[in-house]
Each structure stands twice: as C-alpha cells, then as structure tokens.
Amino acid sequence: MSEHADFLVIGGGLAGLTFALTAARSGKVLVLTKGSSIESASDKAQGGIASVVSDDDSFEFHEKDTLKAGAGLCNVEVVKTCIQAGPECVSELIRQGVVFSRVNHDVNGAFDLGKEGGHSRRRVLHAGDFTGHEIMQALIKAASDEPNIHLVENKLAVNLIVDTPPSGRPERLCRGVFALDRRDGSIDAILSRSTVLATGGAGKVYVYTSNPDVATGDGMAMASRARAQMANMEFVQFHPTCLYHPHAKSFLLSEAMRGEGGKLQLADGSEFLTAYDERGSLATRDIVARAIDFELKKRGDDFALLDMTSLDPDFLRRRFPNIHESCLKLGLDMAKVPLPVVPAAHYFCGGVRTDQQGRSSVPGLYAIGEVACTGFHGANRLASNSLLEAVVFGRLAAKDAIDWIQRTPSDPPTAPLWDVGNAIDSDESVVVSQNWDEIRRLMWNYVGIVRSNKRLQRAKRRIEMIQEEIKEYYWNFLLSPDLVELRNIASVAELVIHSAGRRAESRGLHYNIDHPDKDDQNFKSDTVIRRTASGGLETVEQDLPYSW
Numbered sequence: 039m040s041e042h043a044d045f046l047v048i049g050g051g052l053a054g055l056t057f058a059l060t061a062a063r064s065g066k067v068l069v070l071t072k073g074s075s076i077e078s079a080s081d082k083a084q085g086g087i088a089s090v091v092s093d094d095d096s097f098e099f100h101e102k103d104t105l106k107a108g109a110g111l112c113n114v115e116v117v118k119t120c121i122q123a124g125p126e127c128v129s130e131l132i133r134q135g136v137v138f139s140r141v142n143h144d145v146n147g148a149f150d151l152g153k154e155g156g157h158s159r160r161r162v163l164h165a166g167d168f169t170g171h172e173i174m175q176a177l178i179k180a181a182s183d184e185p186n187i188h189l190v191e192n193k194l195a196v197n198l199i200v201d202t203p204p205s206g207r208p209e210r211l212c213r214g215v216f217a218l219d220r221r222d223g224s225i226d227a228i229l230s231r232s233t234v235l236a237t238g239g240a241g242k243v244y245v246y247t248s249n250p251d252v253a254t255g256d257g258m259a260m261a262s263r264a265r266a267q268m269a270n271m272e273f274v275q276f277h278p279t280c281l282y283h284p285h286a287k288s289f290l291l292s293e294a295m296r297g298e299g300g301k302l303q304l305a306d307g308s309e310f311l312t313a314y315d316e317r318g319s320l321a322t323r324d325i326v327a328r329a330i331d332f333e334l335k336k337r338g339d340d341f342a343l344l345d346m347t348s349l350d351p352d353f354l355r356r357r358f359p360n361i362h363e364s365c366l367k368l369g370l371d372m373a374k375v376p377l378p379v380v381p382a383a384h385y386f387c388g389g390v391r392t393d394q395q396g397r398s399s400v401p402g403l404y405a406i407g408e409v410a411c412t413g414f415h416g417a418n419r420l421a422s423n424s425l426l427e428a429v430v431f432g433r434l435a436a437k438d439a440i441d442w443i444q445r446t447p448s449d450p451p452t453a454p455l456w457d458v459g460n461a462i463d464s465d466e467s468v469v470v471s472q473n474w475d476e477i478r479r480l481m482w483n484y485v486g487i488v489r490s491n492k493r494l495q496r497a498k499r500r501i502e503m504i505q506e507e508i509k510e511y512y513w514n515f516l517l518s519p520d521l522v523e524l525r526n527i528a529s530v531a532e533l534v535i536h537s538a539g540r541r542a543e544s545r546g547l548h549y550n551i552d553h554p555d556k557d558d559q560n561f562k563s564d565t566v567i568r569r570t571a572s573g574g575l576e577t578v579e580q581d582l583p584y585s586w
C-alpha cells in the first residue's frame with residue numbers, strides 16, 4: 039500500500055521539523071523517523087545555537103570566526119545568510135516554546151551566552167547543557183499539534199524513487215522513497231511532490247563517535263545511489279572531548295565546559311595546547327582533536343584530561359546539570375577530579391551538495407541539516423553553528439519547496455512496487471556484524487583524525503572488497519534494518535575514502551601526513567563527486583545554483 043504527500047521529510051531532527059512546520063501552511067507533510075521521534079543528534083546537542091544577540095557582538099565578528107574555522111572553503115554568501123538570519127531564528131524558536139537560559143534565571147533578562155572554541159565572543163544560546171532536548175521537545179509538540187503534519191515512526195528509508203514521472207515529463211525526478219517498516223518488515227513506496235533528506239550525519243561510520251545509533255548516513259548513501267552530487271565528504275569533524283569510560287558509550291563533554299574555564303591536560307596533568315595554538319583549550323576542534331591524537335600516540339597514553347576542578351562546584355552543577363549528573367553516576371565528580379577524555383567522530387561537514395535553497399542536484403529532492411553540504415561550514419564547522427544552519431535551511435528549503443510544488447504539474451500517484459527478487463531470509467547475521475565492525479575500525483584507523491596516502495589506499499582496497507560482499511548479500515537475502523544500515527555506512531565510508539584520496543593537501547579537518555600543508559593553488563575548492571551509472575564515482579564540475 040502506498041501513501042502520498044505534498045512534502046515528504048525523511049528524518050525528524052531540528053532541520054526536518056523546522057521544514058515541516060514551515061511547509062505545513064501550504065500542504066500535507068509526512069515526517070518519517072526510523073526510530074522514535076525523539077531519537078536524533080539534534081536531541082543530544084549540548085552546547086547550543088550560535089547567534090549574534092549581544093551588544094558586544096556583530097554579524098561581522100560571527101562571520102569572521104566562521105570563515106576562519108572553515109579554512110577557505112566556506113561559501114561567503116551562505117555564511118552571511120545563515121548568520122544574519124540567526125536572531126530571527128532564535129525568536130521563532132522562542133515562539134515555538136523553547137526556553138533558553140537567562141542570566142540569574144530572570145525570564146526577561148539577558149540570555150546567558152556560552153562560549154566555545156573558535157568564537158571570539160560569547161554567542162551560544164543554550165538551555166543548561168540539554169539545549170537540543172529542550173528544542174526538540176518544543177518542536178515535536180508544535181508538530182504534533184499541527185493538523186497538516188503526520189509524524190510516522192519506525193520507518194527506515196531504503197531507496198529514493200527517482201525516475202521519469204508518469205506524466206511523461208522528460209527529466210528524472212525524485213518522487214518519494216521506499217521505506218521499510220521496522221515492526222513488520224514490509225517495504226512500501228511513499229510518494230510525494232517534494233522529498234527532503236533531513237537524516238543527519240554518519241558518525242556510526244567510525245568505531246568511536248559521539249553520535250546516536252541512528253547516525254548511519256542513510257540520507258547521504260541514498261542520495262549518492264540516486265546520483266546526486268556530494269561535496270566535501272573528507273571533512274569529518276572529531277570532537278576533542280568524549281568521556282573515556284568503559285560504560286560511557288562516547289558520552290560528550292560539551293565544548294562549553296572549556297568555554298567556562300575548563301582546561302585540557304595530558305594524563306600527567308601538564309598543559310600542552312598552547313604549543314599548538316595560542317588559543318589553547320579554546321582553539322577550533324580540528325586543532326585540538328589533532329593535538330590530543332598526536333600526544334596520545336606519542337606518549338602511549340589512553341586519554342587526556344579535562345580539568346574543571348578550579349571552577350565553583352555550585353556553578354558546575356547549575357551550568358552543566360546533565361553532564362555533572364551523568365559523570366557522578368560513573369563515579370566521577372568533576373568538581374574534584376579531572377575527567378578522562380578522547381576525541382570521537384562528531385559531525386560531517388560534507389554531504390549532499392545543495393544550493394542556497396537547500397536543493398540537491400536531483401529535481402524534487404532537498405537536503406537540510408547535517409546530511410547536506412550547503413557551504414556554511416567549509417573545511418571545519420565552528421561549534422554550535424550546526425543548529426543555526428538546520429533552522430535557517432529548514433526554512434529556506436520549505437519556502438522553495440512550496441514554490442516548487444505550485445509550479446510543477448502533479449503526477450498521478452502511481453507507485454512502483456518493491457521487487458524482492460529471489461531473496462530469502464538470512465540465517466547468517468554474523469556477516470552483517472562482521473562487516474559492520476570491520477568498516478568502523480578501518481575508518482577509525484586509516485581515515486580518522488590523521489591520514490596518509492598508504493592508509494587511504496589500504497582503506498580503499500578493503501572497502502571495495504567489503505562492498506562486493508554486501509552487494510551479494512543484499513540481493514540474495516530479505517532486507518533487515520541492519521543490512522540497510524550496513525550498506526549505507528559502507529557507501530558513506532567509500533565516499534569519505536574517495537574524497538580524502540583526492541585532496542592531496544591538509545586543510546581544516548582533513549590532515550594527511552604525506553601532504554601536511556595547505557595547497558591553495560590546487561585545492562582551494564570543494565571536492566564534488568557523483569556516482570556513475572555503473573556505480574563508480576566521478577568528479578563533477580558544475581556551478582550552482584541548480585536550475586530546476
């Protein structure tokens with residue numbers, strides 16, 4: 039049985055729900071989440087949303103910090119658009135019910151602004167240290183109250199439906215998605231006049247990540263299979279401070295902790311970061327994560343330390359209630375002992391290449407939030423800029439999609455059927471778990487914080503073999519959520535390895551020891567690739583915007 043909508047949103051994080059709430063004024067919106075509505079990276083965001091709201095700040099300062107972090111690859115117009123839209127987006131979130139922390143808890147007082155790495159001013163609006171959760175609760179409530187929005191849980195998107203529409207128009211068009219129902223295993227077509235990828239990132243491609251389990255790069259993999267242009271997949275951000283503890287499952291220690299005075303140290307208590315950058319513990323993440331990685335490998339240490347012990351214990355409890363409590367449960371009192379930390383994969387700066395309206399290169403298909411590469415982050419994202427981009431592009435894409443469906447003739451809702459071929463139930467799930475582990479470990483070891491030509495070549499050979507195995511398995515056995523996700527992480531891994539191999543320099547988050555310097559003459563541009571009809575990858579040279 040197939041469903042159809044005016045706007046189909048795949049993913050229910052901040053970008054997806056912002057799109058849905060904006061588009062709902064003009065048509066029926068279907069939002070699919072692969073787990074429960076609340077399960078998203080947005081919900082886990084601790085730091086906050088960066089925006090210029092104080093008198094000692096300006097758009098120019100925020101733009102300058104963003105461009106500096108982005109190491110020459112930000113799109114200046116996109117940077118201006120996002121940053122200048124910041125205050126209005128913050129007001130909209132407040133109208134939707136979000137409560138940001140204020141100085142002295144005075145509801146009419148000034149915002150209590152946080153500071154994070156690379157920011158020259160305090161400009162991070164937060165709700166304690168559970169900002170993402172506060173925002174998502176308000177938006178889920180607003181979306182649930184909106185009659186034109188239908189939230190559907192447990193639907194895992196498998197493949198985009200991109201074909202020549204029944205009305206006979208000549209172009210390939212995205213008409214929706216095949217989705218797997220996790221409760222009964224059925225796969226159905228869901229058709230829509232516009233389709234939006236808001237599926238988040240792909241931290242699960244790496245063995246150590248701050249991301250939730252849902253971050254398996256589904257949107258990136260689906261878009262690349264649909265031959266959408268992909269940009270800058272080599273720029274993977276590693277967060278410097280995930281808690282190192284056997285029971286912590288990569289629990290994040292927000293960069294806001296360093297913003298409030300926390301200091302990074304080596305295991306012997308010595309300070310080391312000023313040797314790498316004069317900003318010390320508040321340098322940008324690329325620099326801090328690389329410095330930790332280098333020192334740990336040099337010394338054979340397992341972790342570095344984040345020392346908060348010089349701060350007032352009452353302040354720590356008030357400002358970081360969630361982190362404080364979580365650490366206490368693990369026997370760590372941050373007011374008394376430095377916390378052991380390691381870097382972990384955190385954010386993909388690359389993704390589906392979009393223009394300034396959030397359109398992908400495939401007509402009818404939008405991408406917003408972490409799945410997209412809009413040009414805002416360049417080669418390295420500035421902390422807390424991602425929530426801002428999610429809101430700005432959620433709104434921009436929705437406005438464009440409203441216009442798109444009005445000027446595009448509506449197709450009869452004729453759904454293609456999912457073809458199961460000769461697939462049978464698999465009795466060998468060990469193949470899936472073995473490949474899953476192998477990909478995540480090879481990405482960590484060969485395509486992680488520090489790369490080399492040899493490591494990238496090894497990774498390329500391994501991923502080719504693994505993908506062959508997955509392909510065979512995929513056609514012979516009935517689809518399970520694990521198999522869909524495995525195919526997706528393999529596909530994203532391939533895109534990262536390929537893009538990293540093409541960039542023979544070091545810039546932002548991409549560091550290759552065989553090419554340790556920035557090479558502006560040859561590489562001051564995005565890496566743009568697309569799948570070929572036969573499944574390989576090719577480089578694309580096409581200017582934006584897209585013309586559909």
Ligand code: SIN
Pocket residue numbers: 083084085086291292293294385420421422423424
């Ligand atoms: C953090 O709180 O450190 C994460 C914020 C971000 O990734 O922007």
